[in-house]
Structures are given as C-alpha cells and as structure tokens.
Amino acid sequence: MITEIFAWIAAVAIVAGGVFGLLAGIGVLRLPDLYTRMHAASKAGLVGAGLTLVGIAIVAADSSIVLRAILGIVFLALTTPVSAHLLARAAIKAGHVPLNTDTTEKSDS
C-alpha cells in the first residue's frame, strides 16, 4: 500500500517532468523572439529535468541515489540561470534588440 502511494507520487513527478520538457520545446519553437525563447528554455527546461530527478529519487529510495539526485537538482538550478544570463548578455552586446523595444530612447548597454 505504502509502496503504491510512493509509486503514484513518483509517476506524477515523472509525467510532470515530461510535460514541462514538452512545454519548453513548444516555447522554444513558438515564441517570437530570442529573449522570450530563452525564458521558456531556461525555466521550463530546468523544472522538467529537475522533476525527473525527483522521480528517480522517490523510485530508488536509496540514500546514495537520493543524494545524487539532490546534487543534480542543485547543480542544475545553479547553472541554468547563469548560462541563460551569459547568453542574453552576449546577445544584447552583439546587437540583438528585443521585440517591442522603444528605439527612440538611446540605451547604451
């Protein structure tokens, strides 16, 4: 009984991770501009991969696997925003202007 409850929790985490990965793909394909795509990819991609790691932590129920899954989630949560920020900064400096920017005001970045 208890194992079935844990199996359902893990199944919900795994399916939610897959759905978030699908949402990240839809966002990257459909959104209109580089910076909005970056928002979809970094947030939804992080949550998708993180939820699958939560799923394997619940399924394995082994302290070493749980520790590795937590390590993976923390590592992912630290690195994904940093890489998205670096890419956005490089793109801004390379002259990619975001959509709906007020171009009359001179902005020096």
Place this chain on the structure above:
Amino acid sequence: MSGAEIITWACWIGLGCLSLGLLMTIVRLILGPTLPDRILALDLITVLGLGFVVLVAILTGYYLYVDIAIALGLLGFLSTVAFARYVLKRAEAGR
C-alpha cells in the same frame, strides 16, 4: 496496477513528451534565425537529454546513469558558457 507497472507507464509517457519537446527544439535548431537561437536550442537539447537519461535509468534499473546525467549537465553548462563567450568576443571584434 502494481507500483512497478505505474512507474513503467509514467516513464513511457514522460519519454514520449520529452521526445516531442526534443523534436521541436531540433526544428528551432535548424530554423533558428540567429546564432544565439541555435546556442539556446543546443542548451535545451542537453537539458532534455538529461531528463531522457534519468528516465532510461528508471526504466532499466541501472541507477548508475544518474552520474552520467550530472556529467551531461556539467557539459551543457560549460559548452553554453563557451559559446556565449564566443558570441561576445565576435561582437567586440566586429565593433
């Protein structure tokens, strides 16, 4: 349904969703009008591949794959940083 069956079905549904997401990301990688778009698509491909590896680890029972997933995350982060530096250097050189 028993616990193992539930988890197997959930893994297959998750693998299907992740495959569709990977397919859309690859379309963006091919279409991508600018270089940062393609770098972003590559970054998302590594993150979705991480989720894929974790789901395969649950399906096969080889939990050693979690280490490979962490290494893949590190590789994706470093490659994105390197590509961002490349874009930055190219913009500074062209100015």
